[in-house]
Amino acid sequence: MGPLGQFADAGYGYYFFPKLEGEISNRMKFRGRDVLVWSLNNYLGLANHPEVRKADADAAAKYGMGSPMGARMMSGQTVYHEQLEQELADFEHKEAAYLLNFGYMGMTSIIDSLLDRNDVVVYDSDAHACILDGLRMHIGKRFVYPHNNMEKFEHQLIHAQKVTAQTGGGILVITEGVYGMVGDCGDLKGILRLKEKYGFRLLIDDAHGFGTMGKTGAGTSEEQDVMDQVDVYFGTFAKSMAGIGAFVASEKRIIKSLTFNMRSQIYAKSLPMPMVIGSLKRMELIRNHPEIKDKLWVIVHALQSGLKEKGFNLGRTQSPVTPVFFEGDPTAATQVVADLRENYGVFCSMVVYPVVPKGVIMLRLIPTAVHTLEDVEYTISAFSEVRKKLDEGKYGTGGIPLVADKY
Numbered sequence: 001m002g003p004l005g006q007f008a009d010a011g012y013g014y015y016f017f018p019k020l021e022g023e024i025s026n027r028m029k030f031r032g033r034d035v036l037v038w039s040l041n042n043y044l045g046l047a048n049h050p051e052v053r054k055a056d057a058d059a060a061a062k063y064g065m066g067s068p069m070g071a072r073m074m075s076g077q078t079v080y081h082e083q084l085e086q087e088l089a090d091f092e093h094k095e096a097a098y099l100l101n102f103g104y105m106g107m108t109s110i111i112d113s114l115l116d117r118n119d120v121v122v123y124d125s126d127a128h129a130c131i132l133d134g135l136r137m138h139i140g141k142r143f144v145y146p147h148n149n150m151e152k153f154e155h156q157l158i159h160a161q162k163v164t165a166q167t168g169g170g171i172l173v174i175t176e177g178v179y180g181m182v183g184d185c186g187d188l189k190g191i192l193r194l195k196e197k198y199g200f201r202l203l204i205d206d207a208h209g210f211g212t213m214g215k216t217g218a219g220t221s222e223e224q225d226v227m228d229q230v231d232v233y234f235g236t237f238a239k240s241m242a243g244i245g246a247f248v249a250s251e252k253r254i255i256k257s258l259t260f261n262m263r264s265q266i267y268a269k270s271l272p273m274p275m276v277i278g279s280l281k282r283m284e285l286i287r288n289h290p291e292i293k294d295k296l297w298v299i300v301h302a303l304q305s306g307l308k309e310k311g312f313n314l315g316r317t318q319s320p321v322t323p324v325f326f327e328g329d330p331t332a333a334t335q336v337v338a339d340l341r342e343n344y345g346v347f348c349s350m351v352v353y354p355v356v357p358k359g360v361i362m363l364r365l366i367p368t369a370v371h372t373l374e375d376v377e378y379t380i381s382a383f384s385e386v387r388k389k390l391d392e393g394k395y396g397t398g399g400i401p402l403v404a405d406k407y
């Protein structure tokens with residue numbers, strides 16, 4: 001059953017695959033009860049922005065959900081796809097961009113297309129599954145460095161350089177902008193300090209940074225003032241854009257090469273028109289309404305500083321992603337989560353071993369621009385009560401408290 005499937009009997013429908021119902025917002029329904037939701041990557045609150053909903057609905061009414069029919073290369077090209085790409089490229093200060101149907105698949109194809117057997121990859125140990133799966137297709141060498149450890153990073157570059165001296169290939173470094181699980185950022189500046197010495201190119205996955213980080217929301221590379229040194233920028237529509245799809249931005253000749261080689265795009269149908277036209281509306285809002293991002297950060301600061309003042313351990317987050325670490329076993333973790341949901345009406349996600357070390361419970365909160373300061377205050381007080389119970393040993397016995405829906 002695998003690392004998660006082994007818990008299917010106990011957790012299905014509650015800890016895994018829970019059904020949140022109602023309008024996507026800070027308040028939704030879970031198993032019939034109202035909950036305050038901190039589990040949606042709807043950072044800017046665009047999922048239920050009236051202009052976004054209208055743009056999506058109008059485009060669906062005009063074109064249907066299936067248009068355009070066919071892959072971009074064959075029959076799925078439109079002026080809207082091209083316009084969105086140009087707008088994304090401009091926003092990222094890159095020459096060109098190309099749309100991807102899903103971030104996950106797109107990233108695997110970017111990696112596959114950029115590399116040949118002579119090239120070497122140096123990548124961060126905490127890289128997202130889409131990066132790791134892209135690397136599975138790479139038949140050349142790869143070297144991993146411990147998360148953000150610049151000393152070990154340089155060691156791996158030395159190894160990589162030895163290989164490329166033999167093969168004549170290039171070195172590609174891959175990191176994330178924001179690490180979505182614990183919220184810290186890739187040390188882009190530290191990485192780029194070594195760029196000239198080792199002559200590598202840098203690809204960043206900024207799924208969680210696009211729209212949330214940097215002065216204009218252009219992402220972690222803008223935040224760290226290194227936009228022009230990132231060779232290939234990847235962002236997804238699944239988080240700040242509250243949509244589906246993704247994009248890659250870079251110099252023209254690289255985008256041209258990706259356009260003609262990314263198998264996930266060449267052999268798959270084009271991104272549907274409502275998503276493309278809806279994304280143009282989302283980009284317009286992101287560009288013209290910086291107050292939306294500012295509101296997100298008001299909530300982020302209130303939540304993170306409020307939790308820290310109460311002594312909670314938020315690890316090393318530098319982004320809206322707000323992990324809260326407790327000590328306890330997985331049984332205690334499930335009871336904490338159930339108590340929060342059932343008795344306090346607070347819905348957040350839980351992460352346990354093997355994603356975090358044994359004995360650590362991580363609850364993950366995703367603040368958004370549609371949360372309120374009252375939501376923050378209420379949640380901090382619920383967390384304080386739950387921590388008190390945890391410290392008093394009130395959780396951790398009696399097994400997992402709720403039965404599964406399905407298995």
Ligand SMILES: Cc1ncc(COP(=O)(O)O)c(C=O)c1O
Nearest residue numbers: 102103104128130180207236238
């Ligand atoms: C870091 C990172 N990369 C890529 C993806 C995949 O993006 P998508 O949901 O668009 O497939 C995600 C989303 O879960 C992510 O967090």
